[in-house]
Amino acid sequence: MSRVLNNVGPIKSETKEKVLRAAKKIGYVPSALAQQFARKKSGNIGVVLPHVPKVHLFSAYYFSEILSGIGEVAQSNDYNLLLIYRDLSGKRDYSTLFRAQKIDACIMLGSQNIPEERAALAELQKQNYPFCLVNQRFDEEDYCTVDADHIEGSRLVVEHLIHQGYRKIAMLNGPLSYSNSEDRYKGYIAALEQHKLHSTLEYADELYYEGNYSRKSGYETASLLAEKIKQSDIDAVFAANDRMAIGLMNGLKEFNLEAGTDYGLVGYDNSDGSRIVSPPLTTVEVPFYEMGRQAAKLVLQTLENDKSTLSQKSVLQINLIPRESS
Amino acid sequence: MSRVLNNVGPIKSETKEKVLRAAKKIGYVPSALAQQFARKKSGNIGVVLPHVPKVHLFSAYYFSEILSGIGEVAQSNDYNLLLIYRDLSGKRDYSTLFRAQKIDACIMLGSQNIPEERAALAELQKQNYPFCLVNQRFDEEDYCTVDADHIEGSRLVVEHLIHQGYRKIAMLNGPLSYSNSEDRYKGYIAALEQHKLHSTLEYADELYYEGNYSRKSGYETASLLAEKIKQSDIDAVFAANDRMAIGLMNGLKEFNLEAGTDYGLVGYDNSDGSRIVSPPLTTVEVPFYEMGRQAAKLVLQTLENDKSTLSQKSVLQINLIPRESS
């Protein structure tokens, strides 16, 4: 009987027990399929993520942590996690997932500010489908977002470097289509200006580099930086993630430049890698697991309340982890 | 009309087009919920995995690769991926997932040979629910399995070390509840015996160590090995995964012992970490992505054929990657 399992309506406790015993006896397990159909809810929350193995720009660590956070909240709320790898062809049709009732809500990982993505998200918003972006903001839009305070994180990095005595601090950023990258740049600039270290023009030209978050791109930047470091035009580098920092570190080793002694180096993410390179990499800890949990909580709340929280924005605090590379 | 979308029965192409146009016009999207219900198939393939963040024994890289492989095959066959984190409490009730019709098939990652797991899998087999184990064999049972040839992989490692001139080769293995660990031990022993390097008794006592696949356990083993390496009782170590190898490498650094010069070191997995430590770690490449694809293909085949392939075992080849640590 549906009523006893779902505790709906008044039931004599005696009858309830009888039903439960009978159900147990015949090994009755309700069909999730039929339930979903009757309730018109799939009970799935979709997690969209880029196809990592081909594009090795994101660290597995990053997704694994966020995903686990989402998974914890989802499971304890009786929701399932539906994994959706973003179409390789670049087509982004999230709203069909909702219309087909495959998912009730959606969490986006590794999203970036490009036209197709903006269009796809706008469509979702328009249809009032609940979704949440993790680690990516769209400032002009009112999307539900969970982010970390990368501006502050980057400020801390630069202040740390300054405190360690470095003065000519370069930045190796990722693509600006990620709000992440933008934020890090803002924090970087803010800290520099606060300490009156550079005029705006200078670092735009001389101290700012852009990779694509891959280790390779960090490695390749080494040849651009080596000479400047040797001539003391640059004495420290802030890389926007650990992968690029590590690539750069290894690249500069080939120029006989050691992080921590010949120049300062700071990464970002506190990935596994940052601990095992030598010297260990100073980095910024981002609470990915917690971000996953928050995102899941937000979309689930939206599902319950039917409204509100739909455009809530959550910003988590970060944490500098000083190690020997700076 | 269900028939035109599913191409069942004979239809006049004219009518077909008319229906399709009408469907497009009103923006019709079939309800996956209703389809699943009518077909009595969820269209989901479940992926069971341990709760990684808490138990940091597995590398994120490992799961991310396998998962992506599964995802590729699943998506191109119109199946969804349902993520299932193994219950932290240790309860393993996979068969309810089938009975509730949440999943049509299941792939197990990070499984190990312990009583609860054996019982849960036996139950699945008994009920004829299709599932596949990745990277874990149960020799006494007839389960569908996708594994890599870790015996051969380990043989290659040891032969490589011998070829490099090392003679007193220790092993740092993982828990033997993983068939992986067992296989690696077999390969290790086989190679040693083949080259008549040790009597069986010796290495059991003096050269064999066991960690738990975590970096920490590798690190902690360093203190046990340092003295022996200095006294030339050991001149090389084969660690059963990269994480332990890296932990050990860092641990031994504190005893002023450098991999590649003071002793030989080989890891296993070809994880991201193995490339970025210094010296770069000799390791074994395991085709995780491909293993994921195979596993997905096997369970999907089983779903189509209704029978057979149910107990198929697939063993993929591995690949030694020599680097500077040996």
Added chain:
DNA sequence: TGCCATAATGTACGCGTGTACACTATGGTG
């Protein structure tokens, strides 16, 4: 033209829940 096989289409029902509504039992109150 009549007949039949087959192509094409129409139709009705089942799938297993949730739930609105109808109905009965209970117990308290005037």
Added chain:
DNA sequence: CACCATAGTGTACACGCGTACATTATGGCA
């Protein structure tokens, strides 16, 4: 005792597909 509110239970239907079966259109052949 009659009446009524409410607790408790029975019942029937909807949900939106797939599909088996019934029905009709088509065209080839005698």
